[in-house]
Amino acid sequence: MDRTTRLYALVEELRASAPRPRTVAALAARFEVSTRTVQRDLQALMESGVPVRTTLGRGGGWTVDPAMTLPPVHFTTEEAAALAAALAAAGTPYAGAARTAYQKLIVSMTGPAAAAAEGLAARIVTLPSRTESAVRTAVEEALSNGTVLRLSYVDSAGRASDRSVEPAGLLTAEGRWYLIGWCRTRRAGRGFRLDRITEATSTGEAAQPHDLAGLLRGSAAADAVRSAAPAW
Incomplete structure (x- = not known):
């Protein structure tokens, strides 16, 4: 062995x-x-x-x-390669968790599946994210723990503002990541591009639950598809 x-x-x-x-x-x-x-x-x-x-x-x-931990999961060569490629290419948020998950996946595989997965992942490169790690970590924790975030944000016109946000989920579109949540400051659903958040801290206050699809309704992202949904 x-x-x-x-x-x-x-x-x-x-x-x-x-x-x-x-x-x-x-x-x-x-x-x-x-x-x-x-x-x-x-x-x-x-x-x-x-x-x-x-x-x-x-x-x-x-x-x-x-x-x-997870019980044994048996992947085909194609499935293992697809997972390894997705994890290797994962950007913010959860980039750190994706890297360690990729390492564990490779360690757990042998034979053709491991070779195919490593070979495909080696042909994928990503540019470093501009999102600061402290901001990324705060967003990840707020989504996981269901707590209110205090954001310092700069919009597309260069205007800076401070917001209290109840996070509902994440949206990825055209290579960008957005935090979707209920903005207490504007009293409406809003999307915040992660690389425009200059500071994010958790207030420790429990956030009210919000339906992600409901907050996206009526926006350009209304037809967004959940990443975990089967493609049929």
């Missing part, structure tokens, strides 16, 4: 036994390698973001949180 396959199998072994911990010695015997090799593999998994952890003392060992 090569190292890539063993790393993948280690995670599945820990998932299968969760929440019961497994000792390094037991894992080494299971995969017929040295305890030192298992320690290195577990450390590599931790550094790549896999939620493995260790507890000390009697009855301790290594565990993984099943709620924070």
Whole structure:
């Protein structure tokens, strides 16, 4: 068993036994390698973001949180290449998460699927985003946590303003990303181009839920298609 396959199998072994911990010695015997090799593999998994952890003392060992990991998913070569290409090309927001997801996807694959995915991803290049990482992070967290954002924004005419926004979702169009939300300042649905947001901070206040399609209704983006929707 090569190292890539063993790393993948280690995670599945820990998932299968969760929440019961497994000792390094037991894992080494299971995969017929040295305890030192298992320690290195577990450390590599931790550094790549896999939620493995260790507890000390009697009855301790290594565990993984099943709620924070996915069970095995078998992709065809074409599916794996498409996912790798999409992740490699992902721009803001969630660009950081896309990069780590791409790394995990490549590590989990072997054979023709891995070669095809890496080959396609290697032929995709992206220009660095002008959106500041602090702004991107604040937008991501507000969308995930459902909190109100305080924005400093510069419109297309160069006018600066401060807004309180209840985020509803994201829109991508012609290479641009927009935060769509209910603007408390204007008391209406608005779209904010991410590269025109100069500062974004979370107020910590829970935002009212808003229907993304409803906010887009009547705008040029009214026919926008959800990215997760099947194309049929």
